[in-house]
Amino acid sequence: HCFVQVAILLSRAEGGRVIVEVDDKVAKVRNIKVDSRLDSSWDSREKTVAFSFDYCYWSVDPEDPKYASQEMVFQDLGTSVLSGAFRGYNICLLAYGQTGSGKTYTMMGTPVSYTIHFKLRVEGRRIFLEIYNERVRDLLKQSDRKKPYTLRVREHPETGPYVQGLTQHLVTDYKQVVKLLEEGIAKRITAATHIHNASSRSHAIFTIHYTQAILENNLPSEIASKINLVDLAGSERADPSYCKDRITEGANINKSLVTLGIVISTLAQNSQMFSSCQSINTLTSEGESSRVDSPPSGGSSGTRRPAYIPYRDSILTWLLKDSLGGNSKTIMIATISPASSSYNETMSTLRYAANAKNIINKPRVNEDANVKLIRELREEIDRLKTMLMSFELRNSSPSWSDDRDGNLTELVLQNEIKVCTIYLMLKLSPAPLGQGIPLL
């Protein structure tokens, strides 16, 4: 199975002709740049671009025979989320897409309907936070607007990464969940510019911790798991000056010397043989293909990052690191609009989503050639072979079959075995994992 499943959801066809079609698990986009020419026969570029995903949903027009209702989406994705969480997997659901393409609705709608089924069986603690410009704010706290982003992210050895001072809410019924969600969503930052009326420029994470009491071998035990619902900032390009501390997407040049450090750290990172693995940061910097496309090489030595890059993971990566890789399941829902007016955004969202499978941190093994081990094991094998062969020879030779000689044989063999046991303590060179800690 794959760590990341990617679903594409289409909705809201406002703003021009429909240029996207869905064919089973493939989304096809008509290239309007080619299409707009009257005679494009001389144009060698493809007229449509196809992307395939784990799921594609057409949720534009309920009359359409292909129409996928929210219920269907919930059935496919929600069920797998919850059954995974129920068995103790950490779950991460990421929504990515252009503002207005319905991602917040999908994201925040899906789990809520499903958690109803669980409320009797599990106890849930919920937190809801917002990350804006690499600062964290509690969305479920009646905070004063003056000091909205002062929370620090930390890690605890037993309880994992957390945001210091974030409020937690014990929820007992569905209405409370919805109320909390609505409150939180209302507080999220949107920015009005000449280009976008309400562009969500922050990431929001809604976390549900839950524990189930179970009986294991007649002993009370519990399964704990964590569901992260992540609504990523709108995929429309944000003004680079808005993310001063981050390297901006694509081939962009960062303007201010404040970002020099990030440029240098990217350099240092890239030049390393074991450049640490992918980070989900690429989520925030849409499809920076150079990073997404080049998975780290297996490498030939070294057990961990050979160098230290003093720039932290983005807060998003930091908070989600326990939900990516290992015993976790990640689903990305990318929402797009099929309208021609959204062509550019649609393409970049799809490209990004197509690369999303590479976002998982994978541990890498140290490939130190075990020369010593191999050599010594070979020696042992040779020795065993010789020993066994001589044993066979002796067995087949009648002169060795009498009792006295037999005893002598045993004595010799006994010594041989001792020598072997000692000789065979082979030196193994290490094969630890290279952990991928991403740099955002």
Place this chain on the structure above:
Amino acid sequence: MAAAGAGWPAVCEKFRAARTLSAVESLKDPETEPYRSKYSARALLQEVKQLLSAAEEGGEAVLAVRRAVLEYELGVNHTDTEELSAGEEHLQRCTQLLEPHRLSPDCVSLYIQAQNNLGILWSQRDEIETAQTYLESAEALYNQYMKEDGNPPLDPSEHFMAEEEKLTDQERSKRFEKAYTHTLYYLAQVYQHLDMIEKAAQYCHTTLKRQLEYCGYYPVEWARNAATLSQYYLSKECFMEARHCLAAASVIFSQAGQVPSAEDADETEPDQQDLPERKAEIARCWIKYCLNLLQSARKLLEDNIGELDPDRQLELKAQRKKEEDEKEKGRKKAVLFGTSDICDSVLAMEEKVSSVYPLDFQEAREVFLVGQNYVQEAKEFFQVDGYVTDHIEIVQDHSALFKVLAFFEEDYERRCKMHKRRIDMLEPIYADLNPQYYLLICRQLQCELADTYYEMMDLKVAIGNRLEKLDSHTVKKINSLAQFAIKYYELFLDSLRNPDKVFPEKLEEDVLRPAMVAKFHIARLYGKLITSDSKKQLENMQTSLEYYTFLVDYCEKYPDAVSAIETELELSKEMVNLLPASMERLRAKVSSFA
């Protein structure tokens, strides 16, 4: 024209107001209207543009330059507010107006800044080569101007200033050099995007150097960047450059909190409360320096089974003697930071640790001790509570320092003690770690602990082999170390089980090799447990056989796994063939004794 005399100060005032709005006020704009001040600034600039022809007093040439200044400001304003096409038009108009006079002191700075911004604009359109053209032409223009004229040129803002407000030569030079520093910085990014990594690093280095020369830096920020650049040099095994960056980082960092250096108003103030963290980060870069230097030296010195090769050692020592004389030359080639006063402190800092490969235990120990000091310093800030991953990585580095030092140690007993130190630091942090949140780190620690126990057992065996007779104490020790190694390999394998505690039918690609190697090592370990009890020995051989068989069966079932563990598989197959016969023989022996 009557309005001109009275109007000009008003025009200048408007222009100044627009600049303030854009640079200062816009930082305070609410998140819901991020461009409010930029839009107001734009309106003001448009007004100035309208007024310009009427308020003119210096003829066509002056008018053209002033227009160009406005086009530039408007261009930047539009790109800042995500309106790239309009921005491009304005910037193009600016450069067209200036083209004939671009080498004059009136225009050169503005022209370079316009090209910088065109570079940025094209990069936003993902047309990095176009961006490169603009920026390289800005770089060339700077060089040409400095060669042909070299006097501090006018700052663009001076075209909207009264005579008495005009800037001093010193200020002009500072601003001009800053614009050029930006050109180099943007070029660094362009080269990076074009995968010209070495060139990019060189331009970053030059940017840092110029920041220092023109006092355009915050000590903490600068130190952090220099420290990061050192890590780039580490990956290239350029230890002299890496050390120079780190020494400069440490020296400049110590300036923090003292007199703040003259700063650019448009850049934000760094956070002073993060000083301990920044300091610890630089310490971590030093740790990596020491570690990499030692590890690279080991790579040079080791023979084909990973032990120190004395011939190689002699050879390298002789070679180093020869190179010592040329060292001074190399020194000059390196890109040195700073003015003479800083230089002395940097040199003093550099003398604390070598930048040449340590070739024997004494030399290795010196580097080790420096690294170990930085480990303590880094741990002061990155404590386990709150910084779990950071703390553990530092401890892992500490362990790695011991491991590489052990390579240089000839005495097996002392070598063994070094590995014991590793165990002592790794075991407690592993015990406190919840695998639900730190699965990958847990796995790393399990593997490292298992390998370290293995190494120790190996050393004990070597020590035992030198003895006349294997005493029971040593046997016990060997067995217990082997058992610990087995325990940690098993823990690692258990971590692969799914939440239902089932070992995966098919292993994920990323854990395939580690899992197979763990199985293989366990198989070896069972084959090595020393016992005088034949029954026990048969059991161990049986267990060993089962682990070898796992490898063989798995690869039969999933042939694509073979490539990951070819040699291990080949050996396992042999063992699967040989072990039953050996066991048979042992059994025969046991029964004959019975």
